[in-house]
Amino acid sequence: MKAAAILPRNLPMGVIGPILALVVLMAVGASMNENFLGWNNLSNVLARSAFIGIIAVGMTFVITAGGLDLSVGSMAAFIAGLMIMVMNALLPTLGVGIPVVLAGMAVALLAGLAAGLLNGLLITGLKIEAFIVTLGSMGIYRSLVTWLADGGTLSLDFTLRTFYQPVYYGGLFGIGWPIIVFAVVVVVGEVIMRSTTFGRHCAAVGSNEQVAKYSSVRVGRIRLMTYAALGLLVGVATIMYVPRLGSASSATGVLWELEAIAAVIIGGTVLKGGFGRVWGTVLGVLILSMIGNILNLTDFVSPYLNGAIQGAIIILAVVLQRETKAGT
Amino acid sequence: MKHLASGAALALVLATPAFAQDDTMVIGVSIPAATHGWAGGMNYFAQAAIERLSETYPNLEFVLATASDPGRQVNDIEDMVATRNIDALVVLPFESEPLTGPVQNVKQSGAWVTVVDRGLSVEGIQDLYVAGDNPGFGRVSGEYMVEAMPDGGNIVVLRGIPTSIDNERVEGFETAIEGSGIEILGMEHGNWNRDESFTVMQDFLQRHPQIDAVWASDDDMAMGVLGAIEAAGRDDIQFVLGGAGMKEMIKRTMDGDAMIPANVTYPPSMIATAIEITAVGLVSQAPVSGEFIIGSVLVTPENAETYYYPDSPF
Numbered sequence: 001m002k003a004a005a006i007l008p009r010n011l012p013m014g015v016i017g018p019i020l021a022l023v024v025l026m027a028v029g030a031s032m033n034e035n036f037l038g039w040n041n042l043s044n045v046l047a048r049s050a051f052i053g054i055i056a057v058g059m060t061f062v063i064t065a066g067g068l069d070l071s072v073g074s075m076a077a078f079i080a081g082l083m084i085m086v087m088n089a090l091l092p093t094l095g096v097g098i099p100v101v102l103a104g105m106a107v108a109l110l111a112g113l114a115a116g117l118l119n120g121l122l123i124t125g126l127k128i129e130a131f132i133v134t135l136g137s138m139g140i141y142r143s144l145v146t147w148l149a150d151g152g153t154l155s156l157d158f159t160l161r162t163f164y165q166p167v168y169y170g171g172l173f174g175i176g177w178p179i180i181v182f183a184v185v186v187v188v189g190e191v192i193m194r195s196t197t198f199g200r201h202c203a204a205v206g207s208n209e210q211v212a213k214y215s216s217v218r219v220g221r222i223r224l225m226t227y228a229a230l231g232l233l234v235g236v237a238t239i240m241y242v243p244r245l246g247s248a249s250s251a252t253g254v255l256w257e258l259e260a261i262a263a264v265i266i267g268g269t270v271l272k273g274g275f276g277r278v279w280g281t282v283l284g285v286l287i288l289s290m291i292g293n294i295l296n297l298t299d300f301v302s303p304y305l306n307g308a309i310q311g312a313i314i315i316l317a318v319v320l321q322r323e324t325k326a327g328t
Numbered sequence: 329m330k331h332l333a334s335g336a337a338l339a340l341v342l343a344t345p346a347f348a349q350d351d352t353m354v355i356g357v358s359i360p361a362a363t364h365g366w367a368g369g370m371n372y373f374a375q376a377a378i379e380r381l382s383e384t385y386p387n388l389e390f391v392l393a394t395a396s397d398p399g400r401q402v403n404d405i406e407d408m409v410a411t412r413n414i415d416a417l418v419v420l421p422f423e424s425e426p427l428t429g430p431v432q433n434v435k436q437s438g439a440w441v442t443v444v445d446r447g448l449s450v451e452g453i454q455d456l457y458v459a460g461d462n463p464g465f466g467r468v469s470g471e472y473m474v475e476a477m478p479d480g481g482n483i484v485v486l487r488g489i490p491t492s493i494d495n496e497r498v499e500g501f502e503t504a505i506e507g508s509g510i511e512i513l514g515m516e517h518g519n520w521n522r523d524e525s526f527t528v529m530q531d532f533l534q535r536h537p538q539i540d541a542v543w544a545s546d547d548d549m550a551m552g553v554l555g556a557i558e559a560a561g562r563d564d565i566q567f568v569l570g571g572a573g574m575k576e577m578i579k580r581t582m583d584g585d586a587m588i589p590a591n592v593t594y595p596p597s598m599i600a601t602a603i604e605i606t607a608v609g610l611v612s613q614a615p616v617s618g619e620f621i622i623g624s625v626l627v628t629p630e631n632a633e634t635y636y637y638p639d640s641p642f
Contacts, residue, residue: 033535035534044534048526146363146368150372151368152362152365152368152372152640153365245522245526245552247522250362251521296516303487
């Protein structure tokens, strides 16, 4: 908040860093391919960023409160699998229509909330390191989805998939649903982070647990709530993900957790906790998916090097911010 | 009655020492875990083969281990030798290099070794080699493309995970389409994954206004490609050629879907072939050492039914 007060004379690099990185990327993209800034391409990029983006908003709170969640990718795969199985099972009784879809959505949200609460309770109740708990649940959910799918792929009934598809491909005024949902989640997240007690408590808990405790902040409950919220958002992301290809397998959501964490850090949230920035996370997500998009739109570098370019830009974006920290 | 009884007794006398001598024989099977569609199918066929053979040959015992990375696979194999004293090992190496040493040790312990799909980096370790035909997979795909587009055309190619398997396939494909007028507009790695292929295809569609066909080179990737084409509402793409024979795709070919006119096999059931031949080698006098290459076959609406396995997860 301090940074906002000194605005605009000496705008700190921590604020400009990610914005600058995104602007540079967009300029590079536009110079390499004329379609890059076209609405079709941008809406593709935004829609496909929505899954990681929605999850990353939740991750911003978890990390701000000094936690970490490695299980979100596996969790998303498991929830997607569960959702598909429940919808397929309900199909004969409910028929193709809105009730089945609503039931599927309810399953996703409930399963997400339950999974988040479970992580949170293990971490706050049993006082186990978040890294360990979520590493464990990551393995559990990944195995569960492989088991549910019998090693293959769970597919949504074809007619149901066609009915449900507009949730990913449709939208309002030419803006896809995933983009709209992502935007809503971001706005709500930003408001909660900046102007609610919960948001301030998250930062307090992540910054110094002892001090927070003596200031009568309920540390355990705040942490628990961040994990529950993240679980719920994983459920929301899954609701948008399933209608895209109508399938879930053990390859679903692999490495999403790392991409979400990377986006949060690129956006300026401190990995050790204590300071979080939802809008920064959004930039982080966009930077990550835009790199992939640009590399696919050109033959400029060997596809073998895609990962290296992504890695370099992640490090660069964080270096740009570090400069400020030394300054302020 | 008396004859029968004495016959039975004689048989028992004759049989007992044979049993005591041979005891049961143990076959270890070590394969990668079901982390993508093809591997899921392979796990299914391995389990099915083991179930069938355990019933057919009561004196054979099987140990199946699935590993999610090369390191764990090495652990699995060491455990099999140390605790189960295996007489034969059927292994589908996660990667050739790291598995070569451990498998060599198994061979030196005196066990029979069958290597499946990916060769080891030192020659002559295995007694039996069962594999699909990767250059052939690419060649058959390329030949089909040439036949389907006699006047040439523009295509995009999705590749698998960067491996020697993928390289062999692409080389086979490129050789087959050489001089045919088919031009490859772009190649990117979809890593044998639906979501990644969806993304790559979306970007290809932005980049190229006119694409005549897609070589998705795998059915999981073809699913992602079809999703992207459908979403973009493009009708310039005449067909998508996948591969490996996923049941949903075989079904579409069988039903005459114009977008999926053909498929090229690379059967996950090759693991079953390997286990069966190894078992036969252990229980019978039939010689089974050598190489067994399973050809890649072009699946068309006419013969699709032969390659349709509705019970398999792949």
